[in-house]
Amino acid sequence: xxxxxxxxxxxxxxxxxxxxxxxxxxxxxxxxxxxxxxxxxxxxxxxxxxxxxxxxxxxxxxxxxxxxxxxxxxxxxxxxxxxxxxxxxxxxxxxxxxxxxxxxxxxxxxxxxxxxxxxxxxxxxxxxxxxxxxxxxxxxxxxxxxxxxxxxxxxxxxxxxxxxxxxxxxxxxxxxxxxxxxxxxxxxxxxxxxxxxxxxxxxxxxxxxxxxxxxxxxxxxxxxxxxxxxxxxxxxxxxxxxxxxxxxxxxxxxxxxxxxxxxxxxxxxxxxxxxxxx
Amino acid sequence: xxxxxxxxxxxxxxxxxxxxxxxxxxxxxxxxxxxxxxxxxxxxxxxxxxxxxxxxxxxxxxxxxxxxxxxxxxxxxxxxxxxxxxxxxxxxxxxxxxxxxxxxxxxxxxxxxxxxxxxxxxxxxxxxxxxxxxxxxxxxxxxxxxxxxxxxxxxx
Numbered sequence: 001x002x003x004x005x006x007x008x009x010x011x012x013x014x015x016x017x018x019x020x021x022x023x024x025x026x027x028x029x030x031x032x033x034x035x036x037x038x039x040x041x042x043x044x045x046x047x048x049x050x051x052x053x054x055x056x057x058x059x060x061x062x063x064x065x066x067x068x069x070x071x072x073x074x075x076x077x078x079x080x081x082x083x084x085x086x087x088x089x090x091x092x093x094x095x096x097x098x099x100x101x102x103x104x105x106x107x108x109x110x111x112x113x114x115x116x117x118x119x120x121x122x123x124x125x126x127x128x129x130x131x132x133x134x135x136x137x138x139x140x141x142x143x144x145x146x147x148x149x150x151x152x153x154x155x156x157x158x159x160x161x162x163x164x165x166x167x168x169x170x171x172x173x174x175x176x177x178x179x180x181x182x183x184x185x186x187x188x189x190x191x192x193x194x195x196x197x198x199x200x201x202x203x204x205x206x207x208x209x210x211x212x213x214x215x216x217x218x219x220x221x222x223x224x225x226x227x228x229x230x231x232x233x234x235x236x237x238x239x240x241x242x243x244x245x246x247x248x249x250x251x252x253x254x255x256x257x258x259x260x261x262x263x264x265x266x267x268x269x270x271x272x273x274x275x276x277x278x
Numbered sequence: 279x280x281x282x283x284x285x286x287x288x289x290x291x292x293x294x295x296x297x298x299x300x301x302x303x304x305x306x307x308x309x310x311x312x313x314x315x316x317x318x319x320x321x322x323x324x325x326x327x328x329x330x331x332x333x334x335x336x337x338x339x340x341x342x343x344x345x346x347x348x349x350x351x352x353x354x355x356x357x358x359x360x361x362x363x364x365x366x367x368x369x370x371x372x373x374x375x376x377x378x379x380x381x382x383x384x385x386x387x388x389x390x391x392x393x394x395x396x397x398x399x400x401x402x403x404x405x406x407x408x409x410x411x412x413x414x415x416x417x418x419x420x421x422x423x424x425x426x427x428x429x430x431x432x433x434x
Contacts, residue, residue: 025282028283035280036282037281037282037283038282038283039280039282039283039284040282040283040284040287041282041284044284044288045284045287045288045291048288048291049291052291052295056295056298056299056303059303060298060302060303063302063303063304063306063307063310064302064306066306066307066309066310067310068309068310068311068313068314068317069314071310071314075310078307079307079310079311082307082308082311083311098304098305098308099300100300102304103296103299103300103303103304104296104299104300106299106303106304107292107295107296107298107299111292111295144288147284148280148281149281149282149284149285149288150284150288152281152285153284153285153286153287153288153289153291153292154288154289154292156285156289157289157292157293
């Protein structure tokens with residue numbers, strides 16, 4: 001179950017895990033160090049962009065040929081996903097959802113689902129393929145959503161959209177008024193409390209939004225790695241590791257879909273809340 | 279956990295994907311689905327309309343049929359009445375004609391009888407005069423007794 005070089009060099013468990021959890025990080029902007037802010041995780045970025053282009057491109061390809069007549073099975077499937085997302089958004093947001101929020105929800109759901117699904121690929125197969133093409137020390141994290149940068153990027157984008165829609169719906173004055181006068185009332189004495197509450201809310205929203213997804217996917221990956229390590233310890237380890245690995249994979253189907261769904265729902269809820277005034 | 283430039287790159291990728299979906303993926307799907315929904319709704323409404331139209335037509339045809347039946351019965355009744363009338367008229371006419379013919383025949387018979395009587399009367403008087411002439415010959419003056427004879431003839 002371990003990779004080729006693992007058998008050759010005899011990695012220790014911590015080295016094995018550390019290897020699997022290292023990013024393919026390279027400096028940008030003339031920076032040669034692989035630490036600090038000006039560093040790019042090429043594995044995360046490339047995998048997510050390729051997946052995004054693939055899934056959204058597939059849907060676009062079907063949508064381009066969409067007919068109002070009898071749909072093909074392909075179109076029926078895409079319409080099923082469309083209807084599922086549209087129904088969820090319709091129940092939460094009561095404005096003109098078709099111009100922005102519903103398409104955004106579809107993007108988030110499909111893209112995050114695709115990125116999460118990379119967790120189904122056996123960790124050591126990925127490592128084997130990467131070391132076959134990139135050499136013994138090549139690193140490639142295949143699950144973009146187990147990189148905090150990805151989940152933070154999505155959550156922060158939603159956060160900025162939230163503030164944008166909040167200001168757009170209530171005006172800049174209305175938004176500032178709400179910062180100080182909700183939830184306790186407009187008495188100047190409770191302004192600090194209100195502002196503190198809103199501050200906590202604005203900080204906690206992107207944090208919980210991103211860390212929930214990151215935590216689930218990261219934990220899932222770690223468990224796969226631990227099972228992979230166990231499988232390398234002998235025959236009984238291989239048998240139990242395989243059985244538990246299969247079980248965890250099946251359970252992980254639920255987590256992958258559920259986390260994508262939760263991430264989409266929170267996106268819709270945050271954007272819908274931004275439109276409501278208190 | 280190391281936050282770095284990947285975050286910004288991923289955010290840009292996210293923004294581009296959202297833009298792509300908003301612009302190119304969502305609208306054609308929405309149009310297709312909404313158009314189909316409208317077509318199905320229209321079709322169902324048309325079917326309902328057709329059904330009610332069929333019902334109305336059935337009712338109308340039944341009413342027309344009933345009316346035609348009633349009219350036919352009426353016409354047959356009228357025809358029967360007229361036929362009876364014609365027969366009655368013909369009967370009356372025939373009776374009148376028969377009466378007329380019988381009356382004409384009776385009048386002719388009376389005429390014939392009268393004529394025969396006249397003839398007989400004339401002959402009786404002549405015969406009586408001739409007989410009396412033969413019996414009486416000389417004693418009887420033809421001129422003196424002709425008056426009496428005429429009276430006799432008239433009594434006949």
